Amino acid sequence: MSYQALYRVWRPQRFDEIVGQAVITQTLKNAIITQQTSHAYLFCGPRGTGKTSAAKIFAKAINCPNQVDGEPCNHCEICEAITAGQLNDVIEIDAASNNGVEEIRDIRDKAKYVPTQATYKIYIIDEVHMLSTGAFNALLKTLEEPPANVIFILATTEPHKIPATIISRTQRFDFKRINAQEAFDRMVFILNEKQVSFEENALRVIANAAEGGMRDALSILDQTLSFGDNEVTLANALLVTGSVTEGLLADYVKQVVDHETTVGLAALQKVLDDGKDAGRFVEDLISYVRDLLLYQEAPDMVTGSDVTNDAFKTLSQATSPDVFYQMINTLNEVSAQLRFTTHPDVYLEVLTVKLAQIYPSQEQAGATTSTGTGSADLTVLQQQIQGLKEQLASLTTAAPVVQAQPARSAAVSVPAASAESQAATPKAAKAPVQKAASHTSNSxxxxxxxxxxxxxxxxxxxxxxxxxxxxxxxxxxxxxxxxxxxxxxxxxxxxxxxxxxxxxxxxxxxxxxxxxxxxxxxxxxxxxxxxxxxxxxxxxxxxxxxxxxxxxxxxxxxxxxxxxxxxxxxxxxxxxxxxxxxxxxxxxxxxxxxxxxxx
Incomplete structure (x- = not known):
């Protein structure tokens, strides 16, 4: 048999195997146990969070003659047929390619017939938000007066596109994003079952890159296994996901916090030369700065990562929270802009300069000084202010006397001591004299x-x-x-x-x-x-x-x-x-x- 992707081989077959959706799975099991199931359900949430898997498990559990505590046995004829997609009474429809009125009318007409093998006829309509307005209207009549022994399960990633009249006739379940720790635990279980060696840090990188989707995590894990010849290492995971090492992130953040622009730009250039994804780099920075900020107030929340070393703790405690606030805001702005540019390197270089010029506000600096922290930041800030004052004083002293001319809004600077030399100068030579126009910089x-x-x-x-x-x-x-x-x-x-x-x-x-x-x-x-x-x-x-x-x-x-x-x-x-x-x-x-x- 040909190779199957991990997310297909390890697709959940029981409610207990669905990762990160305990409230939803327990509610569905209780409904099956007490026989209080609805005629229509709406499963919505991000991709790869278990919506379609939950729908299939529900179809098996409600029709399984051997179900125990709301779970299907997965061994009877009906369970095996549903798993293989061969039971005529469980119909799975892709609304993206069957979104017309005629397709929904066909469903409505066939729904009147009783099931042939199972107890309930189940219609699973995936990506239901793709249905046309006419198709939704055709489906509405069936949901208002459903035939006996028929259950509709609608799945979507965009519930806001579904008419309120449809949503009000269903039981809605919102699937949440799967957190990195739950995805990590599931991958550890799978790799142990496959007897494949792995590095824990590599799985954490993959879990963070998946952004809440279990299917995405398993797809990235599949790529890493192929790249590393059935071995999962941190180096391979970083290459596949386009992420950077936490050591490089730590060095970069410390450099910009210490206002070392040149060194920070050199570190950025290394990231770009290694072919790292600009968007992923900014996302990793946001996550790292967030950990630094949280560690100041709630160290227990920074878990499941190796960032909490001595250098991490020192940087977190020595930096003003206001600096981290400003960094996260700046990073979020650049993250949004990167989606629409063809020159991400320019944005990252400008970002590095901006981050290196972030200082705590005066209120925050005073607060950190009163608690005995942030004195180094305050000293740097005071030096900057003093330097700006000296520059302003020198500019004020050296500013030329500007004399208004009635003919034009711009004025010509003419020192009084050189009036005779100006009179002796040819007319053509007077053109280059510097103007002090209201919109023209003195520089x-x-x-x-x-x-x-x-x-x-x-x-x-x-x-x-x-x-x-x-x-x-x-x-x-x-x-x-x-x-x-x-x-x-x-x-x-x-x-x-x-x-x-x-x-x-x-x-x-x-x-x-x-x-x-x-x-x-x-x-x-x-x-x-x-x-x-x-x-x-x-x-x-x-x-x-x-x-x-x-x-x-x-x-x-x-x-x-x-x-x-x-x-x-x-x-x-x-x-x-x-x-x-x-x-x-x-x-x-x-x-x-x-x-x-x-x-």
């Missing part, structure tokens, strides 16, 4: 920006975009993570302007001279030129571009008419601000397949 140096814009061409921008990914690949891990939220928006032979999606990353890049030098050196290797790299925030780029085109309108028009001027600029030489319609089309069909035409 944006327009005097360096405008020369690049004056010489920018569409050809140079396209050429820069072609080498951009190659440029990012030459950067170290931390710099690459920072630049992945940036893109070139204008370019000329003399330089390139790079826009950042987030103000925080823009500020990081502006203050990082090493990053700028690395970009310029690597661009020189890739293009043979030595362009200057300048940064702008994405939300300020449209304003900067508009001001430049307005201030240099006459100059640009003259250059456009001069065929001998190689640096002639048009509006198409500078990247237009993102259009949400274009962005969505590029996401759907790919940027290379989209052509933008201005009508």
């Amino acid at each position: 944006v140096n327009l005097s360096k920006l405008y020369p690049i814009l004056r010489a920018a061409t569409k050809h140079d921008l396209d050429a820069m975009r072609e080498v951009w990914n190659d440029l990012l690949d030459t950067l170290p891990i931390t710099q690459k993570a920072l630049m992945k939220v940036a893109k070139p928006v204008a370019a000329s032979g003399a330089g390139v302007i790079v826009s950042f999606s987030y103000e925080f990353f823009f500020d990081k890049a502006v203050s990082d001279d090493e990053l700028r030098q690395t970009l310029e050196q690597n661009l020189n290797r890739l293009t043979g030129e030595t362009p200057v790299v300048l940064f702008v925030p994405e939300d300020q780029w449209p304003k900067i571009r508009k001001d430049f085109l307005t201030d240099h309108k006459d100059e640009l028009a003259g250059n456009a008419d001069n065929a001998e001027t190689p640096a002639a600029v048009s509006e198409t030489a500078i990247n237009e601000p993102d259009n949400p319609v274009v962005t969505k089309a590029q996401e759907l069909f790919g940027a290379d397949n989209i052509t933008i035409q201005n009508d």
Whole structure:
């Protein structure tokens, strides 16, 4: 006989073998013992929790002539026929492929006939929520006035899609997710019966990956057995499930809690290089941080795992609960976003930076200080606050005097001591003077920006975009993570302007001279030129571009008419601000397949 999957071989044949649903199985057994069964049942709950198995066991138990305490004997002719799916009086229907009115009418017509072998005729309708509205209406009449000796068992994973009129005529049982410990115990029993060697940690990894489904747990166990040549080891379980070791999780969490961004990014890169699933990694992190948080208040709840070692206890006790709250919220947000992205590595890198910058709130810091814990976190927080105060004071002292101009909302910064030199300066040379517009950051140096814009061409921008990914690949891990939220928006032979999606990353890049030098050196290797790299925030780029085109309108028009001027600029030489319609089309069909035409 060909090999059968574990979940088929070890499918429950008695109510006592159903894992994690003791309340439901006891209720059904008592109903059979006291002969107080209903004419219709609704079994609902997540996949792989025993709904269809319970329906078949119920069909056997209620028809078994030798049933004891509500359990079928599994040896009589009727029990064996139901187990093999060969009893005509027990009809199992898949509503996903038989969801029309005609199929339900056929059931209604045949239900009138008495059973041929069994005491009760049982209809098991799986995934009943797939029935059409007309089919539900046809079924409703039968449930209102059921024939004698006929029982309907409806199973579904989505009870909210079933009409209330149907639910009100059934006894509803909600099957719950199977917890990891119960799944672990069942797998231990099965492997002992099969006489297969295993590591307990491997089974715990599988139980957590199954997410409450016993069938999923046995399917993953089947894969692990095949991969490990009939042996279940932790290494094989991690490879099959895409999970990471608890040691790596512990190191990563400690690194981000200690604000070691560079080391945390290096650990993340190792996870990605090993081919681990991004979603599974985030789920494992949520589970681990949850254990750290619970261990502070209820250590007994952190059971069935080897995480409670000395390093785990130290990290849990030395970290503020507020940090764990913020980490879990951040991880939940990223977990939801990962479902809709094709670049999970970018989200994980940004996640690492965010987690490494989480500090306890002042109220929480004060509370932990009063109890004698969290003093290290408070010291770090106070140092950060002092540093920010010093930066604010230096910025306030160095801020230029801004004098309003009546003609425009933007003002030009002109130091009084250099008025004569300004008067002697040619008109064309005054264009690069830095503006202090209300929407323009003080970190944006327009005097360096405008020369690049004056010489920018569409050809140079396209050429820069072609080498951009190659440029990012030459950067170290931390710099690459920072630049992945940036893109070139204008370019000329003399330089390139790079826009950042987030103000925080823009500020990081502006203050990082090493990053700028690395970009310029690597661009020189890739293009043979030595362009200057300048940064702008994405939300300020449209304003900067508009001001430049307005201030240099006459100059640009003259250059456009001069065929001998190689640096002639048009509006198409500078990247237009993102259009949400274009962005969505590029996401759907790919940027290379989209052509933008201005009508």
